[in-house]
Every structure is written in structure tokens, then in C-alpha cells.
Amino acid sequence: MTINVTALDGGYCLHLERMVIKDGRLKTVKFPSLFFYIYHPQQGHILFDTGYSERFHDATKNFPEKIYALLTPVEVKEEDLAINKLGGLGIKPEEINYIFISHFHADHIAALKDFDKAKFIVSKQAWLDIKDRSRFGSLVRGVLPSLIPENFEDRLLFYEEMGKEVEEADNILKGFKAWDLFKDGSMLAVPIPGHTCGHSGLLVDTGIKKHFLVGDACWMSRSIRDFKLPALPAYLIMDSKQSYYESLSKLNALYKGIEDIEMLPSHCGEVFAKKVKNKSVDQNNMNSL
Numbered sequence: 001m002t003i004n005v006t007a008l009d010g011g012y013c014l015h016l017e018r019m020v021i022k023d024g025r026l027k028t029v030k031f032p033s034l035f036f037y038i039y040h041p042q043q044g045h046i047l048f049d050t051g052y053s054e055r056f057h058d059a060t061k062n063f064p065e066k067i068y069a070l071l072t073p074v075e076v077k078e079e080d081l082a083i084n085k086l087g088g089l090g091i092k093p094e095e096i097n098y099i100f101i102s103h104f105h106a107d108h109i110a111a112l113k114d115f116d117k118a119k120f121i122v123s124k125q126a127w128l129d130i131k132d133r134s135r136f137g138s139l140v141r142g143v144l145p146s147l148i149p150e151n152f153e154d155r156l157l158f159y160e161e162m163g164k165e166v167e168e169a170d171n172i173l174k175g176f177k178a179w180d181l182f183k184d185g186s187m188l189a190v191p192i193p194g195h196t197c198g199h200s201g202l203l204v205d206t207g208i209k210k211h212f213l214v215g216d217a218c219w220m221s222r223s224i225r226d227f228k229l230p231a232l233p234a235y236l237i238m239d240s241k242q243s244y245y246e247s248l249s250k251l252n253a254l255y256k257g258i259e260d261i262e263m264l265p266s267h268c269g270e271v272f273a274k275k276v277k278n279k280s281v282d283q284n285n286m287n288s289l
């Protein structure tokens, strides 16, 4: 069975590099907002997150949501939209069967409303953490409820229920729990807590290589390789500093222990340079490789 994983860029935001990695530059740089298209021979077309969409600007027009846009200035062009990126691959939005949501920050879910037929796969904890929050309560979690489709709950699948929990003895992801989504070993949903409550990644085994889509477990691949933590202010927006530390430490151990595993954080300039074809975001001033 051959599974394909394609990295796509869906706009970018600007951040001080030092915020996301301790030895980063004291310079405002671009962080691409990556999402991934996966083709599974039996399950069809699948997305891991969606990148930004113009809805982010609509959702942050007024206060208090405007604070979000001021803290992370976002650039998204028509060509960056997930529907247009997929169009370039010959895939129509209604052909997407599943969208795996790493977490509910806007840069990961802003285009959910473009995919009417997709089922949403998410961790139960992530959804329970945000579903009944007030407008302000959502904002402090970095969530913009207007980006979530009205019929979201009708289309929702919790991976802890749809998948099969991988037995500890069979689990190559030592230290992490994992759920085998389609019970064929091809795609494992993996809780990677810390960044947000219920934040999750996806291990995709293409048959040749293992791609570990780690979402915002860190912002740069170098953080995993060298076990580099973010600067202190970054902890203010984290769900749990302790869980973040533990997750990054386990990812670092996996990276060292499994040769054919490729770690793919969603905002890494290195992943962008290496994996994204047909780039629409300018490489200039990208976070350092």
C-alpha cells in the first residue's frame, strides 16, 4: 500500500524568532502555515489541518478578536487558500473525506468551512476544552469560533473512538499513546500535549518512510533535533509548560531512535524549503534553517 504525503503552504504569520526558540534571532521572521494533503488508497483524500483563509481577517476585524491579528500579523493570498492549493493537484474540495485537526488555533482550521463533505477527526479532549467557551474565553485559548462550521459536531469523529489504541508492545512511538485510525497501521493519531489541551499529531507510514506531522509541538525542526525550548514569554500562551517539555523531550528521543522518521512541524522554514513544492510564500526572511 502506498500512501502519499504532500506539504502545502497556506499563508504565513510574523513572529520574533527568539520567541519560539531560545537561541533564535532577535528579528521578526516569517513562519509558514503548513498543512498536509494525504492520499490513502482506500480512504481517499485526507487533510492534516487547513492553513489560513481570508476568513481569519473577517473573524479578527473587531475587538477583542482584533488582538489576535495584532499579535500574529498574518499574510494570506488567494493562491494560498487550501482549495486553490488542492486545485493545483487536481483535487476538488468535495473530494476531501477527512480533515485531521491538530488543534483549534486559527492558522490550522481557518479553511474548514471550504470542505462541506469532510468528516473532522480530532481528540476528544481538544474539542471538550473549547466547545462551550465564551467569546472571550475562546480568544484567550487562541480560538475563533466563527471559523468552525455550524454542523461541526454532526461531522465530528474522536480518534479515541474511531481508531484502535495501539498496544504498548507494538507501539514504535515510545512514551506516546497512539490510535490506529483506519486499523491498517498507516495513520496513527498521537496526543502531543502542551501547546494546547488535546493537541495531536499524526504519524503517516507511507510504506517507505514515516512522516510525523507534529503540528505546533514546536515551531522549528531544530527544536526537536537539539531539544531547544522556546523563550519564556511563549509559555504564557501554552496550555501546559510541563507537558510541552515532556512532549518535546519524547520527540527528541524518537528522532534519535528511529532512523526513517521525518518530523514535520507546521511552521518550520526548513520543512517549507525542503518539502513544499510550488511555493507561494516568498522564501525571504523565513525562520532560520
Ligand SMILES: [Zn+2]
Binding pocket: 103, 105, 195, 216
Ligand atoms: Zn497553535
